[in-house]
Amino acid sequence: MDITLLAVGKLRPSFRAAADDYLGRLRRFTPLRERELKASGRAKTPLLERRAEGERILAEIPERALVIALTRAGRAWTSRELALRFDEWRSAGRPVCLLIGGSSGLDDRALATAAVRWSLGPLTLPHELARVVVLEQLYRASTILRGEKYHKGSPG
Numbered sequence: 001m002d003i004t005l006l007a008v009g010k011l012r013p014s015f016r017a018a019a020d021d022y023l024g025r026l027r028r029f030t031p032l033r034e035r036e037l038k039a040s041g042r043a044k045t046p047l048l049e050r051r052a053e054g055e056r057i058l059a060e061i062p063e064r065a066l067v068i069a070l071t072r073a074g075r076a077w078t079s080r081e082l083a084l085r086f087d088e089w090r091s092a093g094r095p096v097c098l099l100i101g102g103s104s105g106l107d108d109r110a111l112a113t114a115a116v117r118w119s120l121g122p123l124t125l126p127h128e129l130a131r132v133v134v135l136e137q138l139y140r141a142s143t144i145l146r147g148e149k150y151h152k153g154s155p156g
Contacts, residue, residue: 001090003032003138006060007131008053008102009039015128022135029142030090035060039102046104054107057099065097067114069106070130074117079153082137083144085116100131 011019019034026032037056043049061067066089077085089096098118099110103126111117120133143150 001030001092002062002095003030004060004062004065004095004097005032005034005100005131005134006037006057006097007034007100007127008037008057009127010036011128011131015132018132019135022132022139026135026139026142029139029146032138041103049102049104050107051109053102053104054110057101057107057110058113061097061099061113062095065095066092066116067097067099068116068118069099069111069114070101070120070134071106071111071117072119072122072124074119076119076121079137079140079151080144083141086138086141087145098134100127100134103127 023032023034037053037060040049040052043052068089099106099114101107101110120130120137125133140151
């Protein structure tokens with residue numbers, strides 16, 4: 001399974017280091033390509049910001065991809081539930097594309113392309129931290145599926 005992570009904005013060094021750590025770990029299990037897309041920080045309104053960023057996102061989604069959008073309005077899963085989903089995505093035989101919007105979130109058009117909407121929970125997270133959490137959770141899901149000892153959560 002090829003995974004593409006499309007994320008708006010460039011990570012600051014501390015977040016970049018954490019993201020790179022999990023990217024390195026995760027790539028032991030599956031190919032993953034991270035694409036940072038330019039943020040539209042100078043847009044006059046959050047709506048215009050999301051629209052401009054959404055155009056860049058839509059242009060980068062791989063053909064035939066199963067699109068998974070990160071949004072507070074999505075479904076939250078336990079790490080074990082995510083592992084099961086991750087296994088389903090791998091078995092689908094299609095590229096997987098995860099979308100993480102910028103500081104104003106994802107454009108409605110980008111959200112409309114998503115077959116799956118994933119929430120990291122009801123908390124508001126900085127988009128940089130959300131990217132690190134997503135990478136860590138994908139790594140965790142991979143170790144759960146392989147029976148490795150990284151995950152120390154509940155067995156259920």
